Amino acid sequence: MLTLEDIVTYYGNICALKGISLDVEQGEIVTIIGGNGAGKTTTLKTICGLVPATSGEVCFLDNDITNNPTSDIVGAGIVMVPEGRRVFPRMSVLENLQLGAYLNKNRLEVKEDLEKVFDLFPILRDRKKQVAGTLSGGEQQMLAIGRALMARPKLLLLDEPSMGLAPKIVANIFNIISEINRAGTTILLVEQNARMALSIANKGFVIETGNIVLEDTAENLLRNEEVKKAYLGE
């Protein structure tokens, strides 16, 4: 569904990605794990055109989308939930969700999607008139995911959904991610919380300083001695 072929990305003079290749199959949950500054977020940003790739190729559904404008990539079906939630703080929950459906001009579909998101996150229905900046961290994360779902993604990119949330809420969010996946959305998940991510993923990539150093099924990665030592704290 999505393939990255030898992607190199620079921030000014600094080389953040040094040749990343990975692939995501339809229907999978794929996770990229790694430490701070390894290049996880940059990988996602490069996929959705927020940061230009210097070389390499991003292919989505057999189309070359490398360095296309983000609006085209969102239109093609790749939607990102940015790191740190980034909800529109002074807008209501409803307005945030509506902006997620920005490219969908079919009002009936938007209304339908809104109901789906409210069914998935009932708390958002209760708070739909509340200003998003006053929601709790967990609720904001739900809103950010719901907002992305409003864009009808075929592939959902999630950047550290567990960031700064209590363990109980993280578990809840991850259950919902699995649920979204079962409903038919392919997921590429970037996480520092490797155990959580690998527990719901089919496949994982380990990234270190701009290089993919390991690639395997999630099960194997959970048993891998090096992964255990470096990312699972055993």
Add this chain to the structure above:
Amino acid sequence: MSYYSQILTVIIINSILAVSLNLVSGYTGQLSLGHATFMGLGAYAATLFALKLQSPFLVSIILGAAVAAFFGFVIGVPTLRLKGDYLAIATLGFGEITKNILLNLKITGGPMGLRGIPKVTNVYVAAAALVLVIFSLNRIINSRVGKSFIAIREDELAAESMGINTTRFKILAFVIGAFYAGLAGGLYAFLFRYINPKDFGFMRSIEILCMVVLGGMGNTYGAVFGAAIITILPEFLRSVSPVVAQYRMVLYGLLLVVMMIVKPQGIISESSLSNKKREKSLEKGGL
């Protein structure tokens, strides 16, 4: 024209300037320090169309506004691609360059400026223009385009992730702002019948910014209110003592600092972005 109707006309022209800057800075979140430059370009262009080509008043001011919008586009395209505060610096530089060009060109009369402009602007003309400007701005703000502007201000990265072409909409806001500022410039020229480059300098830009900040960023009526206060204030001070009136810029600075501490959202703060009617439309799936 009596003194009071003159003041009222100036308030209205300043209101157009303030609400148009408010679109750029208040709604879209892009800090522009060159709004008076667009006003000046509009004023000069309108005057030249009227004096050299004998075009009628209405045609002149609209063409003047179009010229200002064109320059808004030219300066907006390279600068609005950048993120952060580069726009403020670029607009500042653009203002100084424009002022110097106007000071040295023959057709603009150099430092002498242009005189002999017919007096057409009065309270009614200005008021009609303001009503049209506010009406069209409200339409824009409540549309999909307006929501894109606000989304960019709220969080540019998130807006972009939702598929909003942020560069395009920032340029659009800037061009619309420049158009209205140019319109105000035209009205100004046909009111005072004389223009020179100093009328449209950096200090005027700051004055317009003061109106917006004082009135309330992101609220059109707040901007009108701010324009009224900033216009009346020096007149009032002059009636108290001419010496005090000379120091009005000091007072503006003080006013801004006090506002930032006491009421950073402005006198009339941005009301909740949604009202009843809007909520209904949202639930039906409209943006």
